[in-house]
Amino acid sequence: MFRSxxxxxxxxxxxxxxxxxxxxxxxxxxxxASIRGLNMWWEIVFPSLLPFFIVSEMLIGFGVVKFIGVLLEPLMRPLFKVPGVGGFVWAMGMASGFPAGAKLTARMRQEGHLTQIEAERLVSFTNSSNPLFIFGAVAVGFFHDPHLGVLLALAHYLGNICVGLIMRFYGKETPVKGKDKQGKFIVGTALSALHQTRLKDKRPIGKLLGDAVNSSIQTLLMVGGFIILFSVINKLLFHLHITAILAKGFDIILSALSFPDMLSIPFISGLFEITLGSDLTSRVMDATLLQQAIITSFILGFSGFSVQAQVASIIAQTDIRFKPFFFARIVQGIFASLFAFLLWKPIYVRFYETEQPSNAIPVSFFEEGTILHSYFYRLIDWGPLITIFSLSIYVLLLFNRLRNSR
Structure with a gap:
């Protein structure tokens, strides 16, 4: 022990x-590399995650999460062996992306809504890429093909669900204390839980909002630090030829799968940082689009060490262990790659490889000139201003809190 x-x-x-x-x-x-990581943080990550984090904190304070938890108990408990509040965490994690699921799971654990095992189950499948990143950044930005976003999103979220179903077998079953009665009175029970939770939180609305902003910005500052750090580490590993050395080990696996060796370096880069890995994968001309989609799906599912470090930092404030989360990332990467392969012909080839038939799955919201496409690029334009304005508010709130504490 001492030796290790x-x-x-x-x-x-x-x-x-x-x-x-x-x-x-x-x-x-x-x-x-540092500038690249900083640009990614203040243009996209900070302005896109901040509203979700603030709203989440307010929903918790107002008791809405407890209300949702009672309603979703009959669904989440049999499927994933987690309380109903896990449904809220799962939805917010999918909508806002990394690392919202970890932040909300840690908060639920601190509030006593989850046991340690339940929290470890929940955090394993509630951290995922949001649709805007998959369609806007990866499919459109890197591959210039919004239709590919449908395949990547389906593979990613189906893999996510499979991880949740597998993790339900993790840990010993714990008895559910004070289980809510099901049936026709479930809505009344949920409303009662909402009211009681709001009464217990005696903070005025102004204080609650200030705490929500303060907590959210602190988390995002930590996230920004990790993004910049891993962006630099990834670049240095490449220049030190460590990435190339590691890639040679994966050449054997890729060759066995009939994948070109050129995908090994993007794959290794993606293990550290998903954005760079996805970008490099899209530039490998020797690979087919299917092979690129499979590698990108694994990278998105694995999440990269950058995101995993963010999650580790967040859950370190609780007794939630990191190992189950890391195991789940490997499993989701494998499942996402498998689904990308299985859905290639029935989804992408059938609907999108040739001229789009009338029964094709719509992706019009993500195509050029449409709402979400415009939102993504407006976010890049206005993101830095939103970030600076939010940080200014944070500094004022922090200064006011320090002055009042004297």
Whole structure:
């Protein structure tokens, strides 16, 4: 035990020394990677996640989450062996993307709505890419094909559901205390739970809103730090030829699957950071679109070490363990790749590879010149202003809190 602890200490120390030396050796590349990560954070991540985080905090404070939890108990408990509040966490995680599911799961655990095992089950399948990122950034931005977004989204969310169904077998079953009575009075029970929860939270609306903004921005600042850090690490690994060395190990697996070796470096990059990995995958001309879709699906499902580090930082505030989440990321990556392969002919080839027939699955909301397409690019244009304005409000709230505490 002591020996393994010493080895871990040595490994971490050597890694930190190599990172510091690399920053000195490659200052220009590090700076460019840092700017790239910063742009991604303040243009897209911060403005897109902040409203969801604030609204989530307010819904928790007003008791709406408890209301939803009682209503969804008959669905979430048999399927995933988690309480009904997991339905709210799952929906918000899918709508807003990483790492909203982890933040809300940690909050539910701190409030006592989940046991440790239930929280570990829930966090494993409530962290996913949001539709805007899959369609806007990956399908349209990288592959220039909004129709591919349908395949990637279906593979991603079906893989997500499969992970939830598998994780229901994780851990020992715990007795449900105070289980709500089901039947025709479930709505009344849910309304009563909403009212009681609101009464317990004695904060005035202004204080609740201020706390929601403060907590949300603190989390997003942490997220931004990880995005910038892993963007730099990914770039340095490439220049140190570590990515190429690791990629050679995956060449054997890719060759066995009849995939071109050129996909190995994008795959390794995607293990660290999903945006860069997806972008590099879309640029491999030797690969077919199906092969690119399979690799991209795995990258989206695995989420990358950058997102996993964000989740680890959030759940570290609770007793939720990281290992089940990491295992679930591998499983979702495998399932997402498998679904991308299985759905290729019935979905993409049938509806989109040739001229679109009348019964095709609609993706008009994500095509060029439409609502969500315009929203995505407006978010990039206005995102920095939203970020600066929100940070200014955060600084004012923090200054006011410090002044009142004196």
């Amino acid at each position: 602890s010493k080895l871990k200490t040595m490994f971490l120390a050597i890694s930190a020394i190599i990172l510091a030396g690399s920053l000195i050796t490659y200052p220009k590349e590090s700076f460019e």
